[in-house]
Amino acid sequence: MLTSLKLTDTGRYKCCFITDNVEKSCYVNLTVGESDVIGSDEPVKANVGEDVILPCHLEPPFNVSTLTVEWKHNKTYVHVYRSMKHDPNQQNSRFINRTSLFCDEIGKGNISLLLRNVSKEDEGLYICHVPKLHSQVRKGNITLKVDAAKHDTKQQFNESSK
Template identity: 45%
Template structure:
């Protein structure tokens, strides 16, 4: 009897992922076959891995948890995930229902160049100097921009510089042009 249900698993390109599968399993007399779009990803039979029919896309990137198989853990570890790995997988054990998993593969967030703009504004009124120092940092991540101001400084009447935390939210002007 299968303990698992159909699942959706997410992974990022280049990461490792575990595709879960649990059922009653006799490690020495049973067979488990993992498939992706009807291509063999990994086969374990009679106490050992049998990878002669393994799809070349998965060569040297799959493994099972041999020490946990007697407890029914037939999960597949897939290393260095690629875009081609996305899609439907099945964990097949004879005399048990097929267990299906959908792997969704996402790209790593791209980190664009960091743009720094420093703006200094000063004003002197009758011996009182008021100044502002603003550091604006733009980081472009895909279609979103993040902007944060760094600090604002003023001199009080005694001439002592005081700092006030400040955040500035603004859109990246380059995003509006795209």
């Protein structure tokens, strides 16, 4: 049994045993990294000013902590995780200090994005991408719908009492 598989564990393994003084063997090919990136088929909804989680994970679960994870919105970098930490160098200034990944979950294949203080301009298609994943599906799509009608109860009360 192999545990905590790494990409470098991919290869051909030989199992040998002796029975009736005859050596017998068999081979097993192991491919690590055949997980797909999965976004969300359903749109994620949020109100202006709220925090929202954009779900994305690998199926089956796979540790991507040593790989690069990129989040984009309209070809703009929202969040980049590289070398086992957040990399702010490519991040669009609109998203600085508003995004994070769940670092303790990345090892379990959870690459969901927390987006804080959502604005109407955050609405649209997000793509989570693991460029060097050994898989056919390296990107997941998530659509964020933002309700701009954030109601201030004091303002509503003042307007209705006029």
